[in-house]
């Protein structure tokens with residue numbers, strides 16, 4: 520499905536987020552503190568997050584995705600931006616082909632909702648992070664109660680799928696979008712899950728009126744022999 524929408528994905532993102540998704544990625548990339556780091560962006564898609572990591576001084580970026588079409592788009596975008604320190608890996612987030620403790624920071628944007636096993640995916644991300652390294656997760660979240668939440672639900676569940684379906688030419692893909700949020704944990708539960716898999720300093724920042732959440736966490740130092 521992601522392969523089918525890769526060519527129109529960026530334009531649809533701008534429209535669906537009302538132009539705000541770029542700013543959300545900028546904030547999330549800054550939270551990863553990538554300056555001088557070896558960074559892994561999981562579910563990198565067309566590479567927008569990878570671009571933000573390079574702007575903030577990442578030494579080397581690895582973009583991983585299980586869609587070859589998305590990686591083709593990412594490769595072209597970063598080359599067009601003159602980025603030479605990015606490489607691309609065709610991989611499933613649930614089985615990352617990297618050794619434990621490889622990366623200084625691991626990021627993902629709008630990926631977690633899609634994982635078949637959220638806990639397994641987060642555990643994989645924590646595994647490849649080095650002690651002291653940062654994990655940053657950016658994704659939609661359960662909307663707040665009240666008028667903002669009600670309006671958001673109207674937009675997200677009723678208006679968006681048909682509009683995005685027509686604009687993308689792929690109705691099935693954008694019927695999937697609201698379904699991906701059903702059953703996804705709210706921001707507090709996701710924070711608890713990050714702590715439960717052993718990450719520390721878990722913080723949550725809500726964006727877009729509470730409809731998007733950024734989670735940051737740090738892998739604690741390895742315990743020495745007692």
Ligand SMILES: C[S@@+](CC[C@H](N)C(=O)[O-])C[C@H]1O[C@@H](n2cnc3c(N)ncnc32)[C@H](O)[C@@H]1O
Nearest residue numbers: 521562563564584585586589611612628629633
């Ligand atoms: C909604 S897009 C987000 C792309 C990009 N991170 C962004 O900020 O625009 C989700 C991406 O995650 C990828 N993806 C979803 N599940 C995955 C998995 N299990 N392993 C690797 N990539 C995955 C999809 O192929 C797609 O490119």
